[in-house]
Amino acid sequence: MRAPRTLFARVFWLMVLGIAIAQALAYVAIRQERSMALRALMMSGVERDIATGIAVLDRLPAGERAAWLDRLERPNYRFALADEIDPQAGPVDPSDFSAAFVDALTQAMAPFRLERAAQVGPRQYQLLVRLSDGAPVTVHARRVDMPVPEWVMWVLGAQLIVLALCTWTVVRLVTRPLNALAAAADDLGPDLTPRLIPEGGPAEVARAARAFNAMQQRIAGYTAERVEILAAISHDLQTPITRMRLRADLMADEALRDKFRQDLDAMHALVREGVTYARTLHGTSEPSTRLDADALLASIAGDYEDAGEAVTLSGEAGAPIVAQPQALRRIVVNLVDNALAFGGAAEIEVTRSAAQDPAPRLTIAVLDRGPGIPEDQLQAVFKPFHRLETSRNRETGGTGLGLAIAQQLATAMGGALSLRNRPEGGLEARLTLPAPTLAMLSTASVDKSVGSTGRDAASR
Secondary structure, eight states, X not given: OOOOOSHHHHHHHHHXXXXXXXXXHHHHHHHHHXXXXXXXXXXXXXXXXXXXXXXXXXXXXXXXXXXXXXXXXXTTEEEESXXXXXXXXXXXXXXXXXXXXHHHHHHHTTTSEEEEEEEEETTEEEEEEEOTTSOEEEEEEEOXXXXXXXXXXXXXXXXXXXXXXXXXXXXXXXXXXXXXXXXXXXXXXXXXXXXXXXXXXXXXXXXXXXXXXXXXXXXXXXXXHHHHHHHHHHHHHHHHHHHHHHHHHTOSOHHHHHHHHHHHHHHHHHHXXXXXXXXXXXXXXXXXXXXXXXXXXXXXXXXXXXXXXXXXXXXXXXXXXXXXXXXXXXXHHHHHHHHHHHHSOEEEEXXXXXXXXXXXXXXXXXXXXXXXXXXXXXXXXXXXXXXXXXXXXXXXXXXSOHHHHHHHHHHHTTOEEEEEEOTTSSEEEEEEEOTTTBOOOOGGGOBOOXXXXXXXXXXX
């Protein structure tokens, strides 16, 4: 049996188990106390009662003694006017309570003679006593338990239930702020917009909530400051890059001029893509809208076909979605550009889950027939400025930010971007939009203004 995984379940069951053990120990203590009380009672009074009964029988005429046997009988002893010692009975156990009990009984019955004492069982004794006229009397004595009343068990059970409910309430009170803290941490998406949590409750909880809210605000401030710095650097670099282009145009050596232009173009693309990646880390301000995914993807594929690129589209979403149009376009264009750069052709496949699926999702896969990516590099290529040096040609250009930007945009939309090598060769880039993004809406309310493609060429 596996142990509970949540803190709530672990603390709750540990406390309930401890309470149950405490209740069981209380019950055992009650039973032990009753046993000790019974022993003390038998050692202090029962022997005198038996001795009194023997004295009564001794004073009665022999003919009247039998009539008094029922009157003298008690739950823990009775008398018999005969020698009824069981032949199979053994001696009294000297190490048990029995020896002390028989010794006390022998002393209490003086001056009557105790001829024999035998132990029939763990709690049963037989004693043969001679009256003053020599008549035998057998005393059948036994230890009678003092049972615990049934209501005691009900009280202990009720206590266990009450304490379990109290434990549940206490553990719930303690773990609820942790759940709220975890939910707030999960909600802190790529846009780093603070999701403030209530700062009420016990002092420790309020302090943790204030610290978490302050941490969110500091992180958002640091990220915004970084974006501003990168934007400022990008803006400031535009002027020297422009001057260098003007000076390159004045160069007489055409080959050298072309090399300068290529370097300047690479610098400009690197600055632009760096700022774009920083902004995607800070989130996108583009609002989510209803759009026709099939029209958007058809527009992208059509633009590539018009440019003479080998891009095909198959499958359909079949229903509108709620997403950020420009972000979705940027993801698909980046993936298609990669496929064209490293495979020469791109195939866009669109699938949607069954209507009865409790978690509907839309999948957009971009496939190529290039050399693929080593298995140990499938996750590394999502890191910024990471470019492969073996299976992918570095001379094809690119800043190493295309996939990083695409992944950040996918995460901002609540989706997921993954890569895998195809068994038949090539790479498959899969964008999955989960249930919150897929919406079965009326096509009449769909925004079909998908806009122009606006090539955002970026490579791995």
